[in-house]
Amino acid sequence: MSNATLGTLLVTLGAVSALCGVVLGVFALFGWRVNFWRACTLLVGAMMAAALGAVLVMERALITRDFTVAFVAQNGSSRTPPLFNVATLWSALEGSILLWTLVLCGYVLAVVVKFNSRRHDPMMAPVMLTLFVVCAFFFLVMVGPAQPFIAFDPLPLPNGQPFDGPGPNPLLQNHILMAFHPPILYLGYVGFTVPFAFAMAALVTGRVGEGWLLATRRWTVMAWGFLTSGVILGAWWSYETLGWGGYWGWDPVENVSLLPWLTGTAFIHSVMVQERRPMLRVWNLSLVIATFSLTILGTFITRSGALESVHAFVESGIGPWFLAFFALIVAVSLALIVWRGDVLRSPGRIDSPLSREGAFLLNNVVFAVFAFVVLLGTIFPLIVEAVNGSRLSVGSPYFERMTMPIGFVLLFLMAVAPVLPWRKASSGVLSRRLIWPAWLGVAAILLSVLLGARGAAPLLAFGLGGFAGGAALRQLVLSTRRAGLRGLIGRTNGGMIVHLGVVLVAVALAASNSYVRQETFELSTGDTAELAGHTFTFVGTDLVEYENRVERQAGVRVDGGQVYAPAIAVYDFAGRLIGIPSVRSTLTDDVALSIANLSDDGQTVSLRVTVQPLVVWLWIGGLVMAVGTLLAIIPGSRRTSLMAGAVPHGVVQTPLEQPLNR
Amino acid sequence: MKHSVLAAFRHGITPRLLSWLGVFLVGVSAFLYGALAEGAPRTDADRVYALAQNFGCPVCDGQSVAESDSVVARNIRAQIARRVDQGRSNDAIIAELETAFPGNDYTPGATGLSSLVWILPVVASVAGLSGLFFVFLRWQRETQSIATPVDEKLVTEWLSDATTTTAPTGATEPGDV
Numbered sequence: 001m002s003n004a005t006l007g008t009l010l011v012t013l014g015a016v017s018a019l020c021g022v023v024l025g026v027f028a029l030f031g032w033r034v035n036f037w038r039a040c041t042l043l044v045g046a047m048m049a050a051a052l053g054a055v056l057v058m059e060r061a062l063i064t065r066d067f068t069v070a071f072v073a074q075n076g077s078s079r080t081p082p083l084f085n086v087a088t089l090w091s092a093l094e095g096s097i098l099l100w101t102l103v104l105c106g107y108v109l110a111v112v113v114k115f116n117s118r119r120h121d122p123m124m125a126p127v128m129l130t131l132f133v134v135c136a137f138f139f140l141v142m143v144g145p146a147q148p149f150i151a152f153d154p155l156p157l158p159n160g161q162p163f164d165g166p167g168p169n170p171l172l173q174n175h176i177l178m179a180f181h182p183p184i185l186y187l188g189y190v191g192f193t194v195p196f197a198f199a200m201a202a203l204v205t206g207r208v209g210e211g212w213l214l215a216t217r218r219w220t221v222m223a224w225g226f227l228t229s230g231v232i233l234g235a236w237w238s239y240e241t242l243g244w245g246g247y248w249g250w251d252p253v254e255n256v257s258l259l260p261w262l263t264g265t266a267f268i269h270s271v272m273v274q275e276r277r278p279m280l281r282v283w284n285l286s287l288v289i290a291t292f293s294l295t296i297l298g299t300f301i302t303r304s305g306a307l308e309s310v311h312a313f314v315e316s317g318i319g320p321w322f323l324a325f326f327a328l329i330v331a332v333s334l335a336l337i338v339w340r341g342d343v344l345r346s347p348g349r350i351d352s353p354l355s356r357e358g359a360f361l362l363n364n365v366v367f368a369v370f371a372f373v374v375l376l377g378t379i380f381p382l383i384v385e386a387v388n389g390s391r392l393s394v395g396s397p398y399f400e401r402m403t404m405p406i407g408f409v410l411l412f413l414m415a416v417a418p419v420l421p422w423r424k425a426s427s428g429v430l431s432r433r434l435i436w437p438a439w440l441g442v443a444a445i446l447l448s449v450l451l452g453a454r455g456a457a458p459l460l461a462f463g464l465g466g467f468a469g470g471a472a473l474r475q476l477v478l479s480t481r482r483a484g485l486r487g488l489i490g491r492t493n494g495g496m497i498v499h500l501g502v503v504l505v506a507v508a509l510a511a512s513n514s515y516v517r518q519e520t521f522e523l524s525t526g527d528t529a530e531l532a533g534h535t536f537t538f539v540g541t542d543l544v545e546y547e548n549r550v551e552r553q554a555g556v557r558v559d560g561g562q563v564y565a566p567a568i569a570v571y572d573f574a575g576r577l578i579g580i581p582s583v584r585s586t587l588t589d590d591v592a593l594s595i596a597n598l599s600d601d602g603q604t605v606s607l608r609v610t611v612q613p614l615v616v617w618l619w620i621g622g623l624v625m626a627v628g629t630l631l632a633i634i635p636g637s638r639r640t641s642l643m644a645g646a647v648p649h650g651v652v653q654t655p656l657e658q659p660l661n662r
Numbered sequence: 663m664k665h666s667v668l669a670a671f672r673h674g675i676t677p678r679l680l681s682w683l684g685v686f687l688v689g690v691s692a693f694l695y696g697a698l699a700e701g702a703p704r705t706d707a708d709r710v711y712a713l714a715q716n717f718g719c720p721v722c723d724g725q726s727v728a729e730s731d732s733v734v735a736r737n738i739r740a741q742i743a744r745r746v747d748q749g750r751s752n753d754a755i756i757a758e759l760e761t762a763f764p765g766n767d768y769t770p771g772a773t774g775l776s777s778l779v780w781i782l783p784v785v786a787s788v789a790g791l792s793g794l795f796f797v798f799l800r801w802q803r804e805t806q807s808i809a810t811p812v813d814e815k816l817v818t819e820w821l822s823d824a825t826t827t828t829a830p831t832g833a834t835e836p837g838d839v
Contacts, residue, residue, distance in 0.1 A: 249725070249726070349804060365791060373783045376782055377779060380779045390765065391764065393768050393770075396768060402780075432678065442688050446688065454696055463689065517707075518711040519711070596736065
């Protein structure tokens, strides 16, 4: 059986299983639950097998260069290196939807395994129904507008050579991060499906208390961690590959990955308020729904070509499908919230704005405004075009001007919120707990000024960063004093490590954006240029042949030491020339070199040099955030006591509100 | 001098308050010095780069003139460099580019329909913060209206008991100094 036929059969099996699951879920919703869980398990197993099988078939087709599969003919090549051959799966639309579906099925299978002990809980029927609906949508997209296994007849080329494909977009096969960034991003995007399913189930069953939050707490944090890592890896890939010396251009595709991160971050904080006090029910449900629906909206924007983007590698006709699904999610969710309006009224209240829950509430408003600014700026060109037909661009000056004050407020809250007690704080307590973090903030400003930093915005960022970092360190010192290394795990302490990562990222963003220097030099062999205290000597060119490309490299000696080799690569089959930058990273600054032009005789080069301080701390900060997320998922001492049967302080539980996964 | 410090302490100026005063004085002084002092002089190349970052490449998908290596972007960069050499202002340079390539200025205008992109976030922020303010106000009123004198007496008694036996939740924690 050919790969195309086998793949089509597997995708069809997955679609049929998911649709059967939807029917089963609807029946279960109306009370017919005979063998419901067993049938669910079988159907989820079938979906997983179908998705995994389809991915393996596609990988086999890519690795063996089976050009009878149209996807391989369009995106594969005999010259693509092995690692990128595997990664070709997610370099184009059909394959990326296939990967998304596999990740989704993996999450659904994990839900079935994890909640097996709760299979008789009436809440599980709407949970599974929601998951089956989402799975059915993605399988149907693969049956409809994004079929990965269309058959193709690979005729020999006019010169008599056997057929060969162009390979993936050259930009997607010249850096190893391409192998990791999309799968990790998908693990984040798709992971929010699980809390979304529980939120919908809470609305359907009317059990809108804290049970669904506790059940999905770690799932949410895990998805958030993957999304964070995926976004930062994407910025890193962009920095190392695109050659313009930046990592974040406020491009629509970048923005849509930030949107669910913002709402997800707000949710992770506001959840703690609802766990302590039975309040913010509508708000938390809305945040989960917004986070999930923004991942779908983001996919629409990324794949439909509705907005111009440097990252829009794959455009197709699936846009209307995703837009319709987005509209369905929003409509059903709003209808359910309105329907459950009576039970969603929260009985709790906050005693004082000067409390941790008060700070979390303010943090949520700020995150919501942040998300609104990013969404508005991203879709505003579409709105203007729809209203008066004129063209308008919204770019980095707008986003930086609008988000900078928001970032300052968030850093300030990161400093103050962790030291605030629940319920109410006195000025004495605040004064006592904030004094050392405040001195750390002052020290950060002093040190920056002594090192030559100038300008209000970066100094404010460094000062607030020191303040927030001090507050997080204070919490970690206290908890490790009490519990040793165990004081680093659990939601609160892991969260503080995440805060430290955020501080590193914020400081790196402020420094690299404020003190970036860029200049283009015309250099002949032996010439030396100077920028920001660094010297660059053009030592000559070299021609290097790789399996999939030929590179013309320009040797540039940096600071009289090592020679770096930015290049222009020719992917002859794809017929494209792309620049390949070369970056020297140190803990203090990065020097990024890229070729703007290279003369035919290789004697002169137009060299673009970008010098940015502290860029490497962005990636280190991302790593710290990932480690913090992992530590936050591990149950801490408080969580351990919860699992042993204790009820968290302030949570009012009724039998229906019992957490599902003790 | 010694007497005046002691007198200040007697009147409630604690070491912590002095420490906060130090934070304020040192922090604000260092900040103001760094914010107002002249930094490294900006070169023409820096200006060209900043201007190129603020203008979209007309033939590229989502790349600024600074980021793109297309021929058009390179020509625009060269034009910006010429105008900077001629001593034109940033606004004049961007206006000239916008006339030649409409719709590529990355900073939306502050008039007409495009002004909404500036106004709406401010409106959203004000609405969000006002909403929060009024919610807290309502909660404060509800708390005050619910607590009767008997309740308050009970709380006072409990607090006085608690301070002698155990501290109330969140008021203190190990390591607080």
